[in-house]
Amino acid sequence: MFEIQNLKYKDILDINILELESGKVFCLFGESGSGKSTLLKIFNGMLTPDEGVVRYKKEKITQLDPVELRKEVVMLGQDPVVFEGTVRDNLLAGLRFSGENEVTDQEMSSLLKELHLEKELDEDATKLSGGEQQRLAFGRVLLMNANVYLMDEPTSALDEGTETVVMDYFTKNIKKQNKTVIMVTHSKEISEKYSDRIIYMDEILTKVGVHHE
Numbered sequence: 001m002f003e004i005q006n007l008k009y010k011d012i013l014d015i016n017i018l019e020l021e022s023g024k025v026f027c028l029f030g031e032s033g034s035g036k037s038t039l040l041k042i043f044n045g046m047l048t049p050d051e052g053v054v055r056y057k058k059e060k061i062t063q064l065d066p067v068e069l070r071k072e073v074v075m076l077g078q079d080p081v082v083f084e085g086t087v088r089d090n091l092l093a094g095l096r097f098s099g100e101n102e103v104t105d106q107e108m109s110s111l112l113k114e115l116h117l118e119k120e121l122d123e124d125a126t127k128l129s130g131g132e133q134q135r136l137a138f139g140r141v142l143l144m145n146a147n148v149y150l151m152d153e154p155t156s157a158l159d160e161g162t163e164t165v166v167m168d169y170f171t172k173n174i175k176k177q178n179k180t181v182i183m184v185t186h187s188k189e190i191s192e193k194y195s196d197r198i199i200y201m202d203e204i205l206t207k208v209g210v211h212h213e
């Protein structure tokens, strides 16, 4: 699915080799500032490495149309993007972008229920709480039916119970459809419970000498 060879990005990332297979849930684990978010942004072409090659489905990312790439490789950030408008507008926003068929109100309502987001489709999305907005963003990307989900601490604003509900539902659907997830989380529990493979940043980063004054 993704293959990295000799990647260098500023003085943040230096990775000799990394291969991620499709149909799995990966967790990126590492200390703050170790480059996890930077690596996610490289996977969907938001950032371009200074050196090396990154391939998605055997194609060099630099040779792919970024708009087409981001229809297949969707980013769900830590601060959920909520657009002006209703809950319905927000759920449909991703669909318009990805070109998928429209979904019915009934389907959207049942998705909200699965995510424990008991809000009406006509409600103003900007008035939702941070945790509710995170769940709304989950709903939006789930409807997009992407191939790869890049997730940067996607449940950071959720309490433990809600986090379990959302992650259970999300991973169940993802697995059923043989999709790939690359997720940054600081939670050992989440990574152990949901991931097929934990990628430790200090194992993939090439060790560089520590400079002392």
Ligand SMILES: Nc1ncnc2c1ncn2[C@@H]1O[C@H](COP(=O)(O)OP(=O)(O)OP(=O)(O)O)[C@@H](O)[C@H]1O
Pocket (backbone or CB within 6 Å): 010, 012, 030, 031, 032, 033, 034, 035, 036, 037, 038, 039
């Ligand atoms: N646009 C940028 N230009 C230069 N340096 C940056 C940029 N974005 C991030 N950095 C730096 O790159 C390093 C890695 O940042 P990144 O956000 O990828 O780490 P992270 O592992 O996701 O951290 P955290 O767990 O705290 O979210 C940090 O030292 C950060 O200050």
